[in-house]
Amino acid sequence: QTVVTQEPSFSVSPGGTVTLTCGLSSGSVSPSYYPSWYRQTPGQAPRTLIYNTNTRSSGVPDRFSGSILGNKAALTITGAQADDESDYYCVLHMSSGIWVFGGGTKLTVL
Amino acid sequence: EVQLVESGGGLVQPGGSLRLSCAASGFTFSNCGMSWVRQAPGKGLEWVSVIGGSGINTYYADSVKGRFTVSRDNSRNTLYLQMNSLRAEDAAVYYCASITCAYWGQGTLVTVSS
Numbered sequence: 001q002t003v004v005t006q007e008p009s010f011s012v013s014p015g016g017t018v019t020l021t022c023g024l025s026s027g028s029v030s031p032s033y034y035p036s037w038y039r040q041t042p043g044q045a046p047r048t049l050i051y052n053t054n055t056r057s058s059g060v061p062d063r064f065s066g067s068i069l070g071n072k073a074a075l076t077i078t079g080a081q082a083d084d085e086s087d088y089y090c091v092l093h094m095s096s097g098i099w100v101f102g103g104g105t106k107l108t109v110l
Numbered sequence: 111e112v113q114l115v116e117s118g119g120g121l122v123q124p125g126g127s128l129r130l131s132c133a134a135s136g137f138t139f140s141n142c143g144m145s146w147v148r149q150a151p152g153k154g155l156e157w158v159s160v161i162g163g164s165g166i167n168t169y170y171a172d173s174v175k176g177r178f179t180v181s182r183d184n185s186r187n188t189l190y191l192q193m194n195s196l197r198a199e200d201a202a203v204y205y206c207a208s209i210t211c212a213y214w215g216q217g218t219l220v221t222v223s224s
Contacts, residue, residue: 046147055212091157099157101147
C-alpha cells in the first residue's frame with residue numbers, strides 16, 4: 001500500500017516563505033501523479049489551491065505555487081499571512097486509478 | 111458559479127445503508143471525473159471513490175470496496191454514493207469533489223451508531 005507523506009507540522013514567520021512537500025513511501029512524485037494541494041480550516045470544507053502540479057485554482061493568489069522539487073511535489077507559500085494558518089493536504093493519483101491523500105501538514109504562522 | 115451540493119447524510123445503524131447525492135451546477139459535469147472524499151472527526155482527508163466522466167470507470171479505496179458503489183447521472187448532473195453494510199468507522203463528513211477539475215462541495219455528515 002503506497003503511503004503519501006507530508007510533514008506533520010511546519011511553522012513560518014509572517015512575511016516569510018515556506019515550502020511544504022508531498023512524497024511517496026516508495027518512489028518519486030512526477031507530474032504523472034497529478035499532485036493537488038488543499039487548504040482546510042477547522043469546520044470548513046477543503047479549498048483547492050493547486051491542481052495538476054502547478055495550476056492555481058480560481059481565485060487563489062499567486063503567492064501560492066506548486067512544483068516538483070527533487071522527488072516530491074511541493075507547495076510554496078510566499079509572504080505568509082496570519083490567515084494562512086491552516087491544515088494543508090496533498091493528493092496523488094496512482095497508476096491503479098485510485099487517489100491517495102497525504103496525512104496533512106499543520107502550518108503555524110508565528 | 112460552480113456548486114456541488116451534497117445531501118443524504120444522517121444517522122444510520124451499523125449494518126445499515128445510506129445513499130448520498132451530489133448535485134452539480136455551473137460547469138460541464140460530464141467533463142469531470144468525480145470523487146467522494148471523507149473526513150472522520152478530527153482526522154485527515156480520506157479518498158473513497160472516483161468515477162470517470164462517462165460513468166464507465168470506477169475505483170474504490172480498499173476500506174470501502176465491495177460495500178460502496180459510486181454512480182452518476184450526467185443528464186441530471188448528479189453524483190451518487192450507495193453505502194451498504196455501514197460500520198462505525200465509516201462515520202465522517204462526506205465530500206463530493208472533482209480533483210481534476212478542482213471543485214469541492216461543502217459536505218454531508220454520516221453518523222453510524224446504534
